[in-house]
Amino acid sequence: MTLTDTAAPTRHRTGRWIDDWHPEDEEFWDKTGAKVAKRNLVWSIFAEHLGFSVWLIWSVSSAMLLAQGFEFTPQQLFFLVAIPNLVGSLIRVPYTLAVPKFGGRNWTMISAGLLLIPTLSFAFFVTRPETPYWVFCVIAATAGFGGGNFASSMANINFFYPSRLKGAALGLNAAGGNLGVAIIQFWLPVIVGGAGIFGLVKASEGGIHLERAALVYAALAVIAVLAAYFRMDNLSNAKSPVKEQLAVLRNKQTWVMSFLYIGTFGSFIGYSAAMPLLIKLNFWRQPVPDVVGIGINFAFFAFLGALVGSMARPLGGHLADRFGGARVTLVSFGGMALGTIGVLWTLSLLETFPPPPEGEQLAAIKADPSSFVYPDVLQRAVDANADVFPLFLGMFLVIFLFSGIGNGSTYKMIPAIFRTDAERASEPGTPEREEALLAGTKKASAAVGIIGAVGAIGGFLIPITFGSPWVTDPLAATKTAFLVFLGFYVICAGVTYAVYLRKPHPAKAHLSYAGVGI
Template identity: 65%
Template sequence: MTIDIDTVRPTTTAPPAGAGARARVPARRTGRWIDRWDPEDPDFWEVEGRRVARRNLAWSIFAEHLGFSVWLLWSVTATFLVSAGFDFTPQQLFWLVAAPNLVGALIRLPYTFAVPRFGARNWTVVSALLLVVPTGLFAYVVQRPDTPYWVFMLVAATAGVGGGNFASSMASINFFYPASRKGAALGLNAAGGNLGVSLVQLFLPVIVGGAGLFGLVAASGSLHLERAAYLWGGLALVAAAGAFFFMNNLSVARSRPREQLRVVRYRHTWIMAFLYIGTFGSFIGFSAAMPLLIKINFFDQPTPDVVGIGINVASFAFLGALVGSITRPFGGWLADRFGGARVTVASFALMTAGTLVVLFTLTRLTPVPKVDPTTVDPATFTFPDAVTSAVEANEQTFWFFLAAFLFVFAASGMGNGSTYRMIPIIWKVRAEQAGPEGSPERNRALLQSTREASAVLGIVGAVGAVGGFLIPMTFGAPWIDDPVSAVRTAFAIFAGFYVVCLVVTYLVYMRPGSPMARARV
């Protein structure tokens, strides 16, 4: 089978006699375009497809990784702004953390459509270069404590372009791999990107001089937040160059936006988007909020010029995103083996249990008395006995909180991998109903299903990322005066939502006798 690049419709032209496996090697033209791509053909995959797919996957992961890092740049920066001289309330900081997530969710849809319009390689170059904008603006404003809060909100919002990289990257990789390997490939691609969250939360405090690194590097004692922008902005240029020289565009991936938008009429598109709010929305929302959650509940610092006591945010904030990133490809692998719906149901059950334990640990916290800054000796940083006693008691509770929260991250990572694996299989099941095996009708439907599945991946990713905005906003609810009380209420709401997601997954994709259950979606 070859592909007519003008109409992008399958034909049944046979290869020349005696051409053998070499006829299956992808034909190329200028601009690193590949005109023939058939990963479902075992000979093609072994001769050429695997190598090309792996190379594109590697650079896709790197570019997406940096996108996630820039997207979550403000999640850990928010914990240093008060110390850097900015007078922001906890509610304002949660808004600052949430703003990039909202923009990142909205921008994912056009990023998805950009891949079939411009080509995966071409758009990866553009999207990597766009990361220079939020990093450059970041470097400017963090050096100016007199910058108005609304300007900070606008600058933080520009970091949302990093969230769009995930949608275009996943849509691209979906075309490169056969159906039997999509779960692992998409899971690995997403995990590599998700790790960008963990690494920016681990290394940014060290780079800016705000914290050490487990005794290997000492804190410098002075903050230079702009250094983070210089580092990740420079790496974005490296990603753009790598994509330009080593990635490919696929002609088979070309389609019109109108063709892609047809998927909004399918109920499975919105069901999967709803479920993805529960999995990925939780991952990105909790990742963004975790540094502030630790600081609000387990750290006490009455004024910026007084060294606080309690849990060091920089030592633990990165762990949630790290655990969720590691378990994401594991979720895809389990979905390939046992079915995505089964793994997704299990993930929501585990997330519900873990969230309830997190909520229980927060109810065991000892209220910390308000500290009058005038009672704290700036030379010795000694606190009143009542404050010290409460903070030390909460430090003991922190370890249970951390273990339960990491458990939630692990379950959400598994759910991320399994839900994304479900999408190509759902669309393949629908395509197989178009006609008998080998028929032109089924072949056309299968080709169309791959294009539609890539569009669905983008829509689902966009809707799911809205959870990354809603979670920090729920934690920083402006209608609740006490930030600690707002956090407890939020976790109770999340636990109930996960139960709803579990029930929906079972009824739609695991109900005995349904086509989706028989296909082990």
């Protein structure tokens, strides 16, 4: 098939490889490409969605481990939440490189199958309270496999769509994945027998059974493997040697965008992971499972942040397609900074809880839960903080909203940057231009993995900062963390303006990205 012979069917070969793919050709796209791309996008979203759910399964389950008989400190729980994010960020690079090597459809099958490791191991050990802490650290690390799915999925879908639709397509793909965070935080408490859905669902009398959620997602992972096998495709023109892909490491724009992505996606995934524990530590008290808790139950509201951020991501891609990714990204950092100031204000209104019972006092409560009465000082502090919670939640959701918008806009910027470089290096309407655009797409897909990997490190740093071992008071640690994040967002806004929006000196105008729609 040639570029002009677009009426002919797209040629496939064994293993569902497509040998002719020209999404920039409008006639080819209308007659052939759009339908195939949409089918691959749908199942890519499904597999990535499961990956995100498994990746963040610890964000909710860690807050429920105590109810299942485990005794871990807040610092240990925050570390369990952070470990999957670290692993998920590190493996995004090899996951991205795997798409050109094995094919997008083939790698989707492999990556979905790998989700059986964290789900089945979680289901086995979570029913055994005698399991040592380090075992859970290892299991939490394998949950990071789900984080790698994002990079390979985004790199794959980037090849399927034309430049004019990449922002929307990548935004939908990412949003479908990001929604996996909200879904796991919404349904896990219900599946395992806890209270949820704003309190409409009450806790089961049979107690918490965390293994149920893991088994459900193990079954869904098998479905994802089969769906990729029967419904997805590999693209021959996505083939690219590893050396060529890693060449994007020498491009300074890769590192600038990586830095900005820490601020957008790193914030989204880090806050999503930490939010359940933040609510539990600052608004809820329950010394043992058999005592009725008081305050704000994290299971009722923790999913809202991830939901808002996920739904905002395609909006960010759409706005970036219309107004330019850099402008939208700058606005998103401004919104995140304002939201952080709002959160800090609400935190200043909170009262510090007295230390939870330990040692003999805790043992006595466990021995006779029915006789326990909450101290008046704790009851007053819990009630006062509950009054502030709507303000805290509202300000936090503002941060999630703009982080989601920033996620969509930054991912629009990545292919736009490499497309601009390709256009500057070739003449319109020439074979060289088509080759340059294809090379630019390959570079952008490789950059997606690098940038996604670096950005996801924010998902590790945020929970670690909230659980700082050098700050014994959880409320003080929370305030300190948000002050650090506020300063970072201001820096990110400055970098966005300086690199992509500020008008350059006339002598260097040809090197600038300002005004080219990025």
